[in-house]
Amino acid sequence: MLRVEALTKRYKTGDKALTDVSFDVPSGQVVGLIGPSGAGKSTLIRCVNRLVEPSSGKVFLGDREITRVGRGELRRVRRRIGMIFQEYALVERLTVMENVLSGRLGYVPFWRSFLRRFPQGDVDKAFALLDRVGLSDHVDKRADALSGGQRQRVGIARALEQDPELLLVDEPTASLDPKTSRQIMRLICEICRERGLPAIINIHDVLLAKMFVDRIVGLRAGRIVFDGPPDALDEEALTAIYGSEDWNAMRKEADETAKDAAEAADFEARAQAGAA
Numbered sequence: 001m002l003r004v005e006a007l008t009k010r011y012k013t014g015d016k017a018l019t020d021v022s023f024d025v026p027s028g029q030v031v032g033l034i035g036p037s038g039a040g041k042s043t044l045i046r047c048v049n050r051l052v053e054p055s056s057g058k059v060f061l062g063d064r065e066i067t068r069v070g071r072g073e074l075r076r077v078r079r080r081i082g083m084i085f086q087e088y089a090l091v092e093r094l095t096v097m098e099n100v101l102s103g104r105l106g107y108v109p110f111w112r113s114f115l116r117r118f119p120q121g122d123v124d125k126a127f128a129l130l131d132r133v134g135l136s137d138h139v140d141k142r143a144d145a146l147s148g149g150q151r152q153r154v155g156i157a158r159a160l161e162q163d164p165e166l167l168l169v170d171e172p173t174a175s176l177d178p179k180t181s182r183q184i185m186r187l188i189c190e191i192c193r194e195r196g197l198p199a200i201i202n203i204h205d206v207l208l209a210k211m212f213v214d215r216i217v218g219l220r221a222g223r224i225v226f227d228g229p230p231d232a233l234d235e236e237a238l239t240a241i242y243g244s245e246d247w248n249a250m251r252k253e254a255d256e257t258a259k260d261a262a263e264a265a266d267f268e269a270r271a272q273a274g275a276a
């Protein structure tokens with residue numbers, strides 16, 4: 001369980017990126033973090049793993065206060081926070097298996113990782129995870145031979161290989177096509193529920209978030225202006241988050257995407273009927 005209490009961040013430039021942000025994420029719950037550009041989403045995620053030092057407030061993972069630990073302990077705490085990135089952050093010339101095993105680097109002694117000798121238990125776990133994310137046939141492939149969706153599956157398996165207590169996910173589908181995006185979101189959310197993992201997903205695509213996450217937190221100008229189930233994210237809530245102009249532009253874009261998808265499906269159906 002993650003607990004964020006009255007988190008405030010003011011950058012040295014004077015920009016106040018977060019103001020008095022508080023929320024809990026219980027085990028197994030996936031929170032979609034939404035909000036316009038500059039709302040503070042990345043700052044919030046970075047304050048949780050302390051890549052950015054909060055100006056005030058507290059973050060707890062279980063009963064450990066992340067915001068209080070010293071350097072050595074911080075390294076240990078970070079091992080238990082799995083990160084999944086927009087651009088996957090894989091080592092391109094290494095195999096799928098090696099990329100997944102790199103999730104153990106914080107745990108194994110340097111010489112073992114240097115010689116690429118991981119304990120059998122770590123290797124067994126990596127095989128099981130690769131099976132879970134649907135990549136058992138690609139274990140020995142190099143990362144640079146994979147599609148975007150497959151790369152993100154490796155990213156998911158690598159984060160899980162760390163035995164995380166929390167997942168922080170930054171725009172996991174921003175580089176993927178709509179169908180693959182849905183598959184990846186479904187996979188992340190299913191795995192979190194299976195393992196009782198709390199997760200925060202920073203996500204631009206509101207419709208995609210609504211489809212899969214358990215709860216939505218909406219930020220605007222560094223403050224939480226919405227916190228509730230996806231069904232409660234109505235027009236009023238979206239206007240509170242994005243302002244009326246922004247939301248109307250987004251809705252127009254979503255309508256056009258839906259129209260494109262319907263036209264493509266129609267075209268495909270007609271092509272198939274013609275071929276039959």
Ligand SMILES: Nc1ncnc2c1ncn2[C@@H]1O[C@H](COP(=O)(O)OP(=O)(O)OP(=O)(O)O)[C@@H](O)[C@H]1O
Pocket residue numbers: 011012013015016017035036037038039040041042043044
């Ligand atoms: N390193 C920094 N130094 C100074 N100000 C910063 C820094 N990083 C972010 N900010 C400011 O903090 C505010 C929140 O930025 P943040 O990147 O957290 O927003 P965001 O919601 O993640 O935006 P986006 O969706 O565009 O990534 C913005 O006003 C931004 O200009």
